[in-house]
Amino acid sequence: MPASDNAFHTALALVLSMDPALIDIVLLSLQVSFTAVLIACLLALPLGAALALWAFPGRGVIVVLFNALMGLPPVVAGLTVYLLLSRAGPLGEFGLLFTPSAMVVAQVVLVLPIITALTRQQIEELHHEYREQLTSLGMSKLRRIPTLLWDARFGLITVILAGFGRASAEVGAVMIVGGNIDGVTRVMTTAIVLETAKGDLPLALGLGIVLLTLVAVVNGAAYVVGETARRRLG
Amino acid sequence: MPLNKTKTAITILGLGLGMVLSLGSQAQDDERYITLASTTSTEQSGLFDAIIPKFRDNTGIDVHVVAVGTGQAFEIARRGDADSLLVHDTAGEEQFVADGYATERRDVMVNDFVIIGPSDDPAGIGEAETVDEAFSMIAEAEAPFASRGDDSGTNRAELRLWESAGVEPNGEWYRELGSGMGPTLNTAAGMDAYVMSDRATWVAFDNRQNLDILFEGDEALFNQYGSLLLSEERHPHLKHDLAQQWHEWLVSEDGQQAIADFELKGQQLFFPNAK
Numbered sequence: 103m104p105a106s107d108n109a110f111h112t113a114l115a116l117v118l119s120m121d122p123a124l125i126d127i128v129l130l131s132l133q134v135s136f137t138a139v140l141i142a143c144l145l146a147l148p149l150g151a152a153l154a155l156w157a158f159p160g161r162g163v164i165v166v167l168f169n170a171l172m173g174l175p176p177v178v179a180g181l182t183v184y185l186l187l188s189r190a191g192p193l194g195e196f197g198l199l200f201t202p203s204a205m206v207v208a209q210v211v212l213v214l215p216i217i218t219a220l221t222r223q224q225i226e227e228l229h230h231e232y233r234e235q236l237t238s239l240g241m242s243k244l245r246r247i248p249t250l251l252w253d254a255r256f257g258l259i260t261v262i263l264a265g266f267g268r269a270s271a272e273v274g275a276v277m278i279v280g281g282n283i284d285g286v287t288r289v290m291t292t293a294i295v296l297e298t299a300k301g302d303l304p305l306a307l308g309l310g311i312v313l314l315t316l317v318a319v320v321n322g323a324a325y326v327v328g329e330t331a332r333r334r335l336g
Numbered sequence: 337m338p339l340n341k342t343k344t345a346i347t348i349l350g351l352g353l354g355m356v357l358s359l360g361s362q363a364q365d366d367e368r369y370i371t372l373a374s375t376t377s378t379e380q381s382g383l384f385d386a387i388i389p390k391f392r393d394n395t396g397i398d399v400h401v402v403a404v405g406t407g408q409a410f411e412i413a414r415r416g417d418a419d420s421l422l423v424h425d426t427a428g429e430e431q432f433v434a435d436g437y438a439t440e441r442r443d444v445m446v447n448d449f450v451i452i453g454p455s456d457d458p459a460g461i462g463e464a465e466t467v468d469e470a471f472s473m474i475a476e477a478e479a480p481f482a483s484r485g486d487d488s489g490t491n492r493a494e495l496r497l498w499e500s501a502g503v504e505p506n507g508e509w510y511r512e513l514g515s516g517m518g519p520t521l522n523t524a525a526g527m528d529a530y531v532m533s534d535r536a537t538w539v540a541f542d543n544r545q546n547l548d549i550l551f552e553g554d555e556a557l558f559n560q561y562g563s564l565l566l567s568e569e570r571h572p573h574l575k576h577d578l579a580q581q582w583h584e585w586l587v588s589e590d591g592q593q594a595i596a597d598f599e600l601k602g603q604q605l606f607f608p609n610a611k
Binding site: 188189191281302 | 371376380384385400401402403404415416417516517518519521522525540541542543544571573
């Protein structure tokens with residue numbers, strides 16, 4: 103298959119050339135996805151923990167809803183955010199459509215359910231283990247949230263990485279709300295779609311390899327940080 | 337450890353805040369730009385890369401191109417999400433003006449459609465005199481035909497050609513892909529199907545495999561592009577001043593020359609014809 107042979111050469115040449123346009127695309131991809139994951143974490147970690155600790159009527163429905171939303175098709179998320187941010191939509195006056203901010207919003211929508219659902223599950227298990235101890239300490243549920251989150255931190259790194267994977271890999275949502283504007287909202291995945299459309303399959307695959315490598319580096323860094331912390335702090 | 341925790345949290349928050357702020361500032365860097373909804377053919381052929389810098393040098397206005405199918409481009413403009421519109425569906429454009437979404441429509445340029453198919457040409461359309469004849473031959477042979485099926489300008493033009501050939505395109509051989517021009521060409525290459533493409537996308541397209549141009553040159557295949565000046569009344573928030581400069585530049589001598597000067601692989605692809 104010559105196309106894939108070329109792809110590795112193309113990928114290597116892309117990285118070695120340090121093409122400023124490519125660097126901008128890579129930086130924007132990372133910036134958008136990191137920002138989205140960060141915002142999603144700030145909301146989803148406490149939310150997931152709260153869902154694990156509190157029992158209230160309808161809790162089951164909410165848990166199932168978040169689990170189901172982990173499978174939310176990116177195009178649907180993108181379309182929803184598009185309709186919200188469009189000038190004719192309720193948030194239109196902010197003029198966010200076709201900007202990187204719109205892409206962040208769309209990715210938050212996609213990542214939030216994943217981090218919430220997986221956090222809920224992890225914290226629930228942990229709480230099961232520590233419940234008696236925490237109760238004997240007389241700790242309120244609100245105060246248990248940071249304690250449990252901190253205790254589950256190594257598992258939560260994987261949860262956050264799952265969210266990052268979803269954010270950096272998706273294309274359907276950012277294509278609709280970002281518009282794939284050259285030099286403004288073009289990210290790795292939308293660039294891959296564009297090159298595929300142009301029939302430049304080696305370049306498309308080459309960009310794919312670069313993206314995969316980036317994601318691997320981020321995961322590797324998280325792994326090293328996690329392992330080092332685990333060893334140090336026991 | 338609590339100190340450590342706080343430190344980590346502050347670092348993460350700081351990083352995040354920095355990223356959010358820098359995203360915001362990027363958006364504000366270049367206030368003088370318009371958002372143009374246009375078609376994939378103009379974007380993917382590289383036309384905009386060639387002419388927008390010239391416009392920017394002239395006026396200091398940048399143009400952000402959102403390249404989608406003509407149907408979607410109309411929808412984006414209708415909702416007030418683009419400042420300007422450059423598409424290729426004259427009937428649709430005139431309707432858009434009649435509906436009050438745009439105040440003016442100008443011819444900008446033409447390119448043409450070509451009929452592409454497997455190089456051994458099983459339906460024999462290479463012999464056809466007119467595009468009507470070519471389309472009838474494809475239907476008669478029930479040779480696979482890949483249609484965009486996405487309500488784009490090209491799709492609308494293709495459907496008009498079937499109508500004019502007196503053929504109802506349906507059956508196993510007629511495949512509506514619901515994709516852009518590039519993906520449709522990729523699919524046609526994969527299944528050795530006939531396909532109608534604008535010449536610009538075809539010339540820029542690299543994954544041709546067994547495909548070739550089999551029929552071209554009929555006047556019915558001319559593909560007129562028009563620029564629309566959007567209605568200030570409908571969407572007062574749009575950058576009408578800047579959009580008007582773009583609209584007028586496109587049909588000006590400078591703009592028309594820039595379009596004529598654009599070549600891809602040694603071929604002129606768009607022929608300015610503003611009146």
